[in-house]
Amino acid sequence: MTRLINQINTIDALPFGSRLEGKEGEIIHAAYRCVVEQGIAAATTHAVAAQAGINQGNIHYYFRTKDALLERLLQEIFENSMSNIQAVANSSLAPREKMSRILSLGSSLVGGRKDELVVFFAFWAHAMSLGGRWREAYITLFRKFRGTIVTILQEGHWPHLNIVGGEEAAASMVVAIVQGLGLQYIMDPAAVGDTDIDAALNDLFDNVFIGAGEHHG
Numbered sequence: 001m002t003r004l005i006n007q008i009n010t011i012d013a014l015p016f017g018s019r020l021e022g023k024e025g026e027i028i029h030a031a032y033r034c035v036v037e038q039g040i041a042a043a044t045t046h047a048v049a050a051q052a053g054i055n056q057g058n059i060h061y062y063f064r065t066k067d068a069l070l071e072r073l074l075q076e077i078f079e080n081s082m083s084n085i086q087a088v089a090n091s092s093l094a095p096r097e098k099m100s101r102i103l104s105l106g107s108s109l110v111g112g113r114k115d116e117l118v119v120f121f122a123f124w125a126h127a128m129s130l131g132g133r134w135r136e137a138y139i140t141l142f143r144k145f146r147g148t149i150v151t152i153l154q155e156g157h158w159p160h161l162n163i164v165g166g167e168e169a170a171a172s173m174v175v176a177i178v179q180g181l182g183l184q185y186i187m188d189p190a191a192v193g194d195t196d197i198d199a200a201l202n203d204l205f206d207n208v209f210i211g212a213g214e215h216h217g
Contacts, residue, residue, distance in 0.1 A: 013084045013105055016077060016116050024062045026052050031073045036115045040122050045069065074123050074134075077116070078141045082148075089148050095156030100202055102149060106178035107197035110185045117182045146171040158210050170209055177204070 017029045030052035034043035045066050049056040063069035088101045109117040127134035149171035153161075161170065178201070184191040 013108055013113065014080060014087075015113065016080050016119075019080065019083075020076065023054075023058065026054075027059055027062055027069070028073055028076055031069050032115075032119060035073070035119045035122050040070065040126050043070065070123075070126075071133075071137075073119075074137060077119060077123070078137070081141070082144055085145065085148050089152055095152055098152045098155075099149075099205060102152070102174070103178070103201040103205060104198050106174075106181070107201055109178070109182050110192060110197050114185075118186060121183060121186060142175060145175050149174055161210050173209070174205070177201070 016032060017025075020026075020028055027048060031043055031048045034047050034051050038047065043066070045059045045063070046056055048069065049059050052059075059069065063072065084105055085102065088098050088105070091098065091101075093101065109120075123134075124138060127138045146168070150167045153167040153170060161167075165172075181192070181197070181201075
């Protein structure tokens, strides 16, 4: 499994902010840092302006309200996440290798991309609390996540797929496992410890999802 993981790591995840440009990009990135360091409640336009080192009036030139700024930040997080996943889905990798890379993207959140994970869950809690358009945004995103995984699974030949409900159920479980792992890591890093998350997720997929540790293209 380690050899397979090493072969596919040429598709690197784009870190948050890599697509942001100009003053608006600086403001969005400052809002991101505020959420990471202080949480959503404290990410006021005043706090964001201080983080960015600009006048608060500049914030309101681009974003009339705090909610407008947070919605734009959430949109950027979603688009960045989907860009990373679509890069894998549209690649020339075999289906099993695509799934391994998807799992690697998930495991990278438990480590080098921890800040993205913190913001992701902060907005998740925000959406659960407020509902409405915030919750709908999350529903849309997760449907896209699951849909992409289903498409990859449907590309392959998996005679030992052992999940009742087939590809749709398997995709839901993959997303849930990565989410749950990330939440445990944020709340209790000791739950993860020194585990090789990449290898563990791939072994779980092989042995539980498709059975017997067999790889199929």
